[in-house]
Amino acid sequence: MTGRDIYEVWAPAFDEWSPWVKPVLFAEIDGSAATPSAPLPSSGLRCSVGARRDTALVVDLPGPQSLMAGFELAKDGYRLVPLYNTTSGRRQRVPPEKCVLTDVGIIVQMLATPLPEYVRNAIVGDNPPAFLLDSRRLQGDRKPGPGLYDNRWMVFPQDFPSARFLRSRGITQAIVIQETLAPAEDLTHVLLRWKEGGIGVYLQDADEASALQLAELRRPSRFRWALYRTLALLGLRRNSAGGFGAVVPIPGESGGFGHAHGFG
Numbered sequence: 001m002t003g004r005d006i007y008e009v010w011a012p013a014f015d016e017w018s019p020w021v022k023p024v025l026f027a028e029i030d031g032s033a034a035t036p037s038a039p040l041p042s043s044g045l046r047c048s049v050g051a052r053r054d055t056a057l058v059v060d061l062p063g064p065q066s067l068m069a070g071f072e073l074a075k076d077g078y079r080l081v082p083l084y085n086t087t088s089g090r091r092q093r094v095p096p097e098k099c100v101l102t103d104v105g106i107i108v109q110m111l112a113t114p115l116p117e118y119v120r121n122a123i124v125g126d127n128p129p130a131f132l133l134d135s136r137r138l139q140g141d142r143k144p145g146p147g148l149y150d151n152r153w154m155v156f157p158q159d160f161p162s163a164r165f166l167r168s169r170g171i172t173q174a175i176v177i178q179e180t181l182a183p184a185e186d187l188t189h190v191l192l193r194w195k196e197g198g199i200g201v202y203l204q205d206a207d208e209a210s211a212l213q214l215a216e217l218r219r220p221s222r223f224r225w226a227l228y229r230t231l232a233l234l235g236l237r238r239n240s241a242g243g244f245g246a247v248v249p250i251p252g253e254s255g256g257f258g259h260a261h262g263f264g
Helices: 003-010 064-074 104-112 117-124 163-168 185-196 228-232
Strands: 055-061 079-082 129-134 173-178 200-205
Touching (some): 003 104, 064 079, 064 129, 079 117, 163 185, 185 200
Parallel strands (some): 079 129, 173 200
16 A cells, blocks of 8 residues: 555545644655564553543654554544654655654554554544644654754644534543643643633543543743744754654755655
8 A cells, every 4th residue: 555545544535533634654655664673662551541422632652652552542432643743764764863753764664554443443433533642752862963864843733623623523621641741832732722712621641540630731932922833943844845854954065955745
């Protein structure tokens, strides 16, 4: 299957959550991607949220761990929505050890692997969404520097459905599953908008079977500023065809721009 074919499995045209599935990593699949060569991480998911028709999930865990956790949650009937909006450097032939986020390629391979039937069924059924994020998206695994592929990325409110859309689909609350109980600042911009729009926001520690905690969201800097997106992108490297990722130029050399990653 081509990357486009696999993307259409994850984002069928008729599904109401498909517009939010990010196509960037699927565009890196060329038919040669196989079963991940490295051992897959544990999902680290020891909590249980159960099947809740009125609940959207945001799974904010490190790298491939978030996708593994998503597979576990799909067993409860959640429709997985990958929001990984970055690139692996594969098209530029950059090895993982030269990337700021080193395991994006593993996520690409996992997305290319045939889906279990229960995940497919959750996608095509009338099920609540589980939005999948990489919690290391902004800090990376190493400090960016000349010659490295800087594929750090961030999320914006536009990357998620609005509170009004969620409520129109019967969603009245959102649970954020993460390793800490302090949402990242970029995600807080999303969650606070949801809360203002009538969506209850709760936090769940992925590593503990503890009770949900009502999210106490502090107003982040530049909240609802017209120029927030422009200012937030400073220091990150956009890919020329969408998403994030480009080589940090070496002083005295030209370059640093990403190559096309869209479906042509």
